[in-house]
Amino acid sequence: MSEHQGDSGDYSSLDVRETISDVVQASQLTAKQRVSSVKPTVEKLAGLLYDHGLLPDDLGQLIELVTIPSFLDQASLGNIVRNLYPATPVNDDVVVRVVGCLGHGKLKPSLAIQGALLKWLVMIYHIIDNQAVLSSTYSVLFNLLDTAAIRKQLCHLLALITRRRHVRPYRIQSLLSLSRQTGNDPAVTGLLRVFKDYYPEIVVGEATRAKASAFKHPDPQWRERLDEIQQDHAARTANRAERPLDAFRVARNGANGKSSGLLLEVHTSNATETSITLEEIESVDGFVNNLEKIELPNQLIAVLGDPLLQKLLTLKPQAEAYRRTSNWLASYGQDLTSGDSGIDHTDGLEILKAYVSRTKTFPPFFFVFFSEYLKTWDGHSGRGLVLTILSYMPLVNFSELFTGILKPLEVKILNNTVDSQLQLFEFYTNLLQRWSIYLASLDEKAAQVSAIVADLVAHVNSLCLTLVQTSPTASTHSRILDFYDQTAILASNPKLQSQTRIMIPPSPLVYILHFSLSPGTLSRLCGILSRYKQGFQKAMATSRSEYTPEYINEFNGFLMDICNCIWRSRAFNTTDVNSHGCLVPRSLSQSLNSYINDLNMGATSSMLFSLSYSPVLGLLAISHFRDLEDEELERGSDELGTRHAGPVTRASLNSLANNRGLRVGWDDYRLGVLSYLEKKGMAGVGELMYNTMTNVMKRRSQMMAN
Template identity: 55%
Template sequence: MTSPSPPDDDLEELLGDIEAASKVPTKRRLVAIKPTIERATSLLYERGALPDELARLVELLTVRNHLDQASLGAIARNLYPLGKVADEVVLRLVGALGHGHLKPSFPLQGLFLRWLVMVHHLLENPTILSQTYAVLFNLIDTAAIRPQLCHLLALITRRKHVRPFRIQTILNLSHQTGGDPSLIGLLRIFKNYYPEIIIGDITKGRAAAFKHPDTQWRERLDIIQQRHRDSQLDSGPRNGFSVSHVLARQLRGAKALFPAVSTQHAQESSVTLEEINSAEQFVQNLEKIEMPTQLVAVLADPLLQKLLLLRPNAEASARVSNWLMACVGDVASGDVDATLWLDMVEVIHDYALSTKALPPLLLEFFVEFLKAWDGRNKQEAVLETLSFIPITKFQDLRQFLRLLEQSVLNNTPDSQISLLKFYTQLLGRWSIILQAHDDLESIPAGSVPDLITHTNTLALTLSQTSPTVSTYLAILDFYEISASIYSNPRLLQHIDIAIPPPLLVYLLHFSPSLTVLSRLCGTLAVYKRAWEQVMSKSLPRNLTPREREQINVFNGFLMDICNCLWRGRAFATTDLNAQGCRIPQSVPRALGSYIKAVDSDLDLGTIFTLSYSPLLSLQAISYVREREDEEADSLLTRHAGPVTQGSLGQLGIRGGLRMSWPEYRSGVLRYLEEQGLNGVPELMYNTMKNLMKARND
């Protein structure tokens, strides 16, 4: 069964289908790709290609694939860029020129050069082609692309490019080709710079000046570019130092209730916001600017936002709050349609993104909004806006968060993930505020561990309702931000350590993803260093009661992970602090018996170590193979794997690689670091005393 065709106006999906088809030979495709290419080229002709789309299209054209030449040519002829052309696009096209079985066909290369000529004025870096001059000139003997190549060279040639050897090359080629018009045209450009060097009648040939390859294409490009500029003017980022005069046009329908900036009853000596059009004017007249009549426009106008930020005004805040509450009352009474609130959220969202803050008066609005919100409409905008909630005493925030959760959660993992991402964003913004704040005593920093503890329940629930790698990674995003806060000694003086739930740690540890394991171990290593700092004399504070309750729990799952990965004692409970991963001891006994029945040489305690772990065994044996390859000439045998302490000793006796057990395990940790999997090595180096000493030595 084939998937439905993407809509004609979704270029990204069309590109995805074309890219997928390009990797499959024509006879093996289940669906014809030509209709998709026709829709994509039609869309490109109508609205052009955004920078990311242009880069993907150029990559599709320059890498050998299974698309036919007609399709590739159609795409190349409809590459209408929106905005500037990036260096990466230019270099990829230049790199695709020349001979070779992996290069595009010469007709396609000719289209590349023709396109570079037509978009020469749109290059993001006007000198980029000049930097590739030598590469381009060295292709001039390729007859199939010479006319387009000479045209491009004529556009970019400057005095520094005219060299005697290049003049001689053109003269020789011109004699061989019987006076190629494109060569003579380029030689004329050279002669403009050094007329005394180029002599003779060769430049008097029949070559005319280079003409634009396709004037209709250029006209279409100009239309697309102008339309794009107009749309940016209307809906793009506004000038932050001038009043948004298009606001009234943007806020149609219910949004029209938000007034544009307008100052009435202004005096001759005063300055209005409408007169300001630059940062200099704004600074010079800051104290003279008259407050506009409708202050609620602050929610949508960046200049008024700056004014109220630099000149705080209690009366202005009260007026905005009264206006918002009046709107809430109108909706609650049924006088105004409830969609008004959603429109207001969009404007408040823009305001929050602009100011990086959400004032308390807007929180009052959201309290009423959440009571009526269905939790789905404009969910992304609502949650991103609320992630700007300032650091507040958690007991004051708890009721608000309960309202939010009741609105968003609907007994599905998707709703839980949305809420978790909100908490991750919120904690991330709090982290930035804390690190930038000079006086941490003046803000309720204690809300951070309260928020982490509050989110622990959600993360643990989500790990069981949606036990997927993507979910685990989203959970780790949250705890990595938590760990980053505790890695700052200044913040650690004022913020209690709050750890993840033990069950969540074990679930993540036994996940099927090495990335999850590595990130988990890296996060726990940061937590361990934080605990060490609090318990040492380096910080001017002692463990709090909350931390005393957690320290043994943390040491428990830390010991369990080390027992699994390093000590070959998985699920042991006899070691100090070991919890046996908190599973009933009848389970390890049953598993141990089963493993012995399968292979008498195996032991339950060791099958989670570096050599046997399903996640780490490949890296472990790959490290051994790398060492064996380095000494291949002197080896009589290779290790069959998995590596054990005994097998290493036997290997050396049989003429194989000579390596001690500690050297092997340290080498695997280094290998993991080289692969970008730093978490496991970091945790081991910070936990196992023998490794700490070896690394310090």
Template identity: 55%
Template structure:
């Protein structure tokens, strides 16, 4: 449905307002077709606030319009927004006797309309302020049934006074126990049963049911369609989600209760009355919890209420409902697929609250036993990423292993989904560790065990899907690890766990500049974390597991610097250098192969800034920029750049550039091009660059 177009209805209202000032005989054209078109539009898409105000003026101010037209307008008065106070006051002001008042039939329809839109009033207390005016109209028989219904809705203890009781009793005797008056008297008796006694309230009484349920359903349909085109309204999370209630009706999720408050007290406020953040804050302590608290799974407003005002008994009732669902499946009273039907609702609940309660862990343990690994996969994976930071061994047995068994199907796609899950999980755990004022006892071992497990998964992915997109997904995980270790307060109680050596070298020699840059950036953060733990003022000693890793990590740094900066690829003569784990007998063979291709090439320089397959384009681009900006250059460098070629270039009228200036310039160029990883690692590792930086 398209959003309401107010131009057509506005033009029709202009015609109707003009006709309302003229007697029917003086009009050039009949007005009934215009009224019919206007009411049709109102039925199809409702009335915006300005339109509602104009329509109320039409039906409350005495005019030349016929009763049928006025009645048709009132019966199709579907407000799209909250009904403001001034509209309510104009309707109340139109009630009663007088030459300028609408007819009693129209007044009855207006009162009936107030009853039907009572839940949409911007300020329900406005009718309470007019209680005396409304009560004094009870002697008007033509509008008494609708008036009693409205008074029954707004009556509170403060309105029940002895003189009003006597007035109703007197009217009841005069009218022969009018059912509407008897019904209102019963409302009064609820507040003062010790005063109102006898046979007077035992007669036939009005039930005060909704005057027109079909009208109410149509109103909800129109408002829900309107909300789909708005950014505010009930989708702002500060109103009860009636849309979801309608969507679930008749579906497999029909058993999930919606927000509905029974037995509310006089001084309490129901959740259904809240419509904004302001009213929620104002009435936070007075809000009555709804009857079925499990509606929290689907209603954002109830979620906010229980987060701001926690209630242990409320959460226990929610757990009991979910446990009953699981027991029904286990006992054969419900189909296993019914658990899957709840996944979308639980997914929205967890995303809204950022909490996965322990009862939901129990729920997903049961669900994973029957899950095929495909249906609603994204929702399940994202929901489980909010698993709290608990003992890893328990989580591995109860959740992670069943998840992997269902998810993995011997394809790289399923492995990538699993990697994404562990990446999201680690990010949630980082948030929990940073937010907690106290150290979590499970953090140290659980985070280490999680990273160690993903190490194996990452190595598997480099074999099953050796491409840049896979490597970048792997680096997503390790960059999250690095961000965890970059916080000194976390390092006080969390161990550093590095990626496996084989994985680092596979990523180093990938054909993607983005992969190399992000790898270097990640290792630079790791290096700063090691320094925070090892150098003063470190607040703890290295653990045994950390001491076993430190030499391996230093080997990563030395090998990368040897390849990229020092042009000593695969060297093992330096302290901690591991030669990129290339078998020593293989190095002479590779070197001979390179010399056979080009006698001027050396294996040790092939992975430097000038010759590296992933960096060489940026290196020569930097030189080209310098040449383009120098008008005195007579000879351009053919590339690739070496220390010797720069010296020769100067004598032939080319750039005057030293080897050190060239390498520093390439690092700056890489930063400008959006690849800061290599410069960051070099500046954090090479001592001579540290001083220059």
């Protein structure tokens, strides 16, 4: 999570991010593949954007969505573009991406969307962080004036950014020629008049006397709403980190250019003739050359907000300095508990967040502070800040961590809503990620680390099981898999394997995700289990004492059951070694099989989750086969007289070949589906099949060799 996204006090960042994620996922599927229509989701997103605006990361994600090919309809894309209200200045990357999508080509947006994006650039021109970036793209924009569908918007944008250096004889000639060709297009005439303002002695003739566009703001009401959003965001972020601090000069007037009311500035009154004060340092060379001579300032609590003092204490750690800082923070925590602090809590949290994010450390006195702060915290104000700060907590005894911090945190946050559960779950994912980064930096195995990580994963397992019941959506499943991506890294990374025990997900969770309706969810799950298997193989090759046979069998059951469903057409089978039948009771399996038999559909219940029949993979499988048939026809084959009606089975392939259809072997077909899934960005299914089933890997190796 970026620093901007962490601010969730007034801005519904969680709702916006989740809705954007839903729209992005839907954009990757055709309308027929989607479970439901995407239009209500787009309407919801448009409403959220109109109400709250967009932070930089969210804006970048939506600009990427509308500028690259997808399966979203033009009306939905246009709705999104019309509601792109930036809450902060727009950065260069966004502007460059928009300009880069202009023009003709299969990978370009439609001209209607290009025109809407150009109109959007005109309307947000005044809040572009670096307006020079548009000037640098002047040639690109000018050369697109031949495109009639976007000419009006292009001329307006060019009129805004044109400066004397842009007015060149060849451009004047080009505009005059274009004006004649278009019958004195008002937009072109308007741009010519802008050129004439710079060189009136050169731009002459009848062209500039024709009717010209006035280049007024395209949508004043849109501008008014944008101004309101910008003002609201500015008010929310007042007294916060709005500009970067000079890393080698002490911060003045608080951490943000204004007095925070919480921290004192760096002042040193005990300097000597031979010592150097921090206030005298103005460059990295001055800091390095005088490191040993620098005196500590009077108020060491300034370390929380001053990057230079943070560097000094990092390079010259002193127990006395940390003791003084700890005492001050403990006193502040007592004031908060008693309600006597008289200070805006959000300001203090902003400073603590800036400290941990810069130093990537969580000092011991922070534990004391938050153990007191959480007692009086309302659970809402500055929630994003609290969760971000606590995600930097180090690896300490989990029992103490849970009692002192995590349990009080959960009590304050959880309120029987999905949003609160998701926010807490995202916090735990970030915490595990930071722990993983820390463990990767160690050269030797740390004591108690394995038990601490295992306790955290076990605790989050319960939250995952709750989430899949309270919010059974593809977005929630994706967030859950984000967490297990981290656990899979711990299990499979060679450097991290020695530090931690392999913690597998709960069995019910694995099967719930396996039977989800999203091919992306299934693929990610298979990829994670594949990495787990690699970790177990390495661990079992060196020692068998770490894991009991029951634990290994439980994990092997995941592999066998999923392979039985997808590859072997033996779903819910319990007779194979290690198979658990996906935890489906035998009585239910028999009832389901009887129901399927009564339908006379030519398949049994054990086949309905295979590559060809699966409600998740079936469309992708038949799409692969259709591509094979199309390729055969493109080669001019006269033998293809029959196309497969689907679903593909071993028997149907034999029958098809005998009826002048495509000749494909059963194994070749299934391996082809796995390759097709990989090309579609869903390589996890194939990874699990290759790593689990020896005959599949051998067959694949033979195909690659040929």
